[in-house]
Amino acid sequence: MSNNDVRVRFAPSPTGPLHIGGVRTALYNYLFAKKNGGKLILRIEDTDQNRFVPGAEQYIIDSFKWCGIEFDEGATAGGDYGPYKQSERKNYYREYAIKLIKSGHAYYAFDTPEELNKVRSVYEAEKRTFIYNADERKRLKNALTLTDEETKALLSNGEPYVIRFKMPENENVIMDDLIRGRIEVNSSVLDDKILFKSDGMPTYHLANIVDDHLMKISHVIRGEEWLPSLPLHVLLYDAFKWEKPKFAHLPLILKPDGNGKLSKRDGDRLGFPVFPLQWTDPKTGSVSSGFREDGYIAKAFVNMLALLGWNPGDDREIFSMYELVEEFTIERVGKSGSKFDPQKAAWFNHKYLQKEKNNELAEMLLPIAESNGVLVEKDKMSRVIGIVKERANFVKDIWNQLDFFFVRPQEYDSKAVNKRWKHDSYDQMNELKDILYNISSFKSEHMEEVVKTWIENKEYGMGMIMNAFRLLIVGALRGPHLFDIIAILGKDETLKRMDQGLNKLGRKE
RNA sequence: GGUCCGUUCGUCUAGUCAGGUCAGGACGCCAGGUUUUCAUCCUGGUAACACGGGUUCGAAUCCCGUACGGACUACCA
Structure with missing residues (x-):
């Protein structure tokens, strides 16, 4: 049989949402077909009239579209061997x-x-x-x-x-x-x-x-x-x-803990999705979470799934769909079941998140900002994302890493205040405020140089000053390089936050 | 119960087909470093051949058995 004769199929039954085990089966079929110059066919196996679930077929099609798995023939793509629905x-x-x-x-x-x-x-x-x-x-x-x-x-x-x-x-x-x-x-x-x-x-x-x-x-x-x-x-x-x-x-995809096939219940119990897309059961109305809605990047999801039961035989772990096609062989698929590891899945997503373009991430973050009651310019969002994205695994995490760029501190973390707001802080921060007020350039490196020189000359403690300063700007001891933050906030906002903080925290006796 | 499949660090796995480096990598975890914070990042560490026989100079690797796990056992797919 020549390679051109390779024809494989994925044949789901439209009885509900597609489990990630099914997605992986389809993925391996896809990789095998592409690798061998063959065709992948989608056939709908709806011979059980009692188990038909409205919307399931569309769900399956949408899921593969999201994953980037394309069918050469089938229910949607057509072809010479149809119909591709068994009921027909x-x-x-x-x-x-x-x-x-x-x-x-x-x-x-x-x-x-x-x-x-x-x-x-x-x-x-x-x-x-x-x-x-x-x-x-x-x-x-x-x-x-x-x-x-x-x-x-x-x-x-x-x-x-x-x-x-x-x-x-x-x-x-x-x-x-x-x-x-x-x-x-x-x-x-x-x-x-x-x-x-x-x-x-x-x-x-x-x-x-x-x-x-x-x-x-x-x-x-x-x-x-x-x-x-x-x-x-x-x-x-x-x-x-x-x-x-x-x-x-x-082999099967197993639950992360214990033994047995991964099920929807495991996802609910352990807090991760088992379906590619969110699914609302038409009968009960119950909603099952999806990888897409949980913030997974499709490419990361596919990469993670491909490595769950298959490996290239060397140390590489990050693969584009194209690379997977190049590398995939059935012989390198393992025999034993693989436990799904949500932590490793998150790691894959972290890797892919770093590759994502800032302005595309910004597009996704704007609605999240809006739902937090903040209207943000896309350009500014994009700039800020560039600074904080390495700290996040998921798009939705990013907001928690950069909210303070857009919202003044509403309160000041009491633990941090206890630890870092000392008797001298009030006067020192007033001094710092004057320096920043008079500074010639509000560029990050320049401010850092000026402020550090001031700290050294006054023989203040670097940790003391910088943490108190961070408290005024962010409201807590978190976030990226502080001078990068205030450079983006700008002079006005920086000074306003200092005033607000100085007012609220006051001089500690 | 029966049939079939499987078993290497906590997890994903390399190594098994062609027996021969302290069993390699990654995630996680721990420690150290970088750092004004929290992260990221870098370096290091932790940790496994299910068990018992056999074959062999030598077994994770070949053979047999045991245990454990899983799937299937519908007028479902």
């Missing part, structure tokens, strides 16, 4: 199911879910495992136990039926996984899975094989939760006499 392919599946019946690989079954549940609970009570397999199907209501006439009669009566796969009795199914290698399972432990439901829709198993074949999918890269059904899928390909795609089953 409904008519294909019955035909293929019947093909399997004719070739002896499948059969009609008439057991109702209630009947089967009953059998299952009887088995459970006896501590036995119920498997609808070669043994059990002899005792159940299906085309194998019924006569042809009885089956035909039931069908023509409109009796509800399903079509089940006729699992071979004792066959070693040998599978090959790109990540895990050779896997072998005996078919006797597998069951006669339903391929076609009584509502006229196929199950995942049938639809996925038929569509992957029809869409000429070359590699199936999906989550590890599908590994147990791989033998069925392999057998299905064999039954159809179709060429199999190559398979790769990705």
Whole structure:
């Protein structure tokens, strides 16, 4: 197979917001496709009519757009192998199911879910495992136990039926996984899975094989939760006499603490998002946070996700999407699950935040400033951001690093006052005020030189003066280089703040 | 319960396929440095081959077993 034949797909079910595990699966598919000059297809697997959630499909599309994952074919991009929504392919599946019946690989079954549940609970009570397999199907209501006439009669009566796969009795199914290698399972432990439901829709198993074949999918890269059904899928390909795609089953993304699959609950409990975008459940109205809304930069999010389960084999950690495409290989995907680490995610975001242009960050900060009741010029915001952004992990953190540029101290941190506002401070700050009032240039370096010379000449303590000064300007002991701050505030504002502070703090006895 | 998959610092991981440097890097944490503050930044430190056998001169690496964890076990995907 030449590289041009590489066709992979991401096939979500629109039953809710897309979990980051799903995003990562899509990302790896995307990287694999691009790396190999192939195509990525988005197929919507909406064969379960009961679980349909309005808005979920659009959410999925919006999420990938935000991440920068582009599809070559699919529900939105179009293509020659459509339709790309399984609900619109409904008519294909019955035909293929019947093909399997004719070739002896499948059969009609008439057991109702209630009947089967009953059998299952009887088995459970006896501590036995119920498997609808070669043994059990002899005792159940299906085309194998019924006569042809009885089956035909039931069908023509409109009796509800399903079509089940006729699992071979004792066959070693040998599978090959790109990540895990050779896997072998005996078919006797597998069951006669339903391929076609009584509502006229196929199950995942049938639809996925038929569509992957029809869409000429070359590699199936999906989550590890599908590994147990791989033998069925392999057998299905064999039954159809179709060429199999190559398979790769990705490890899971685990919760940061303890064990198990990362879930929405973990995010709520530990305070981080598990979905790329914020999602409002249409039924309950409950809102789940998203990486985007929490201030993550899309590129940082993608970079972090790519490294969760894959690595380039060396020490590099920062990758653009382009670089990921260049470097990505399935062979370097790990076998074991990865715990999501919110702290490392924040670190990635910090790295990307530093690369972000100041005026673009300013654009994002202006609304935040406004919601704090402050109207700011974009240019000034941009300038200030340049000074403080290295201190922040997220855009929303930046405001807390620069609010004092725009808002005079409302109060003075009492601890700081206790520690740094001493008896001499009042007179010293008055002296400093005079110096700044008369200074020739309000440039940062110049002021620093003048003020430091004054401190040395007077033999004042540098820490004493500068901290008291900071207290007057900022209201607390925080923020960047103080002379940079007052240079931006300007002489008027600086002197006003000094007056205000001197008034409020007064002379300490 | 059954089937399958997995297991290297607290976390993400390199090293495993071709057995042979004090098991390397990053996040976190701790310490020191820079600094007028808080951060950033820089330097250093902490810390792991799940366990038990076997093969071998030599095992994180190969083999077997055990333990632990996970996924799956629907007319859901």
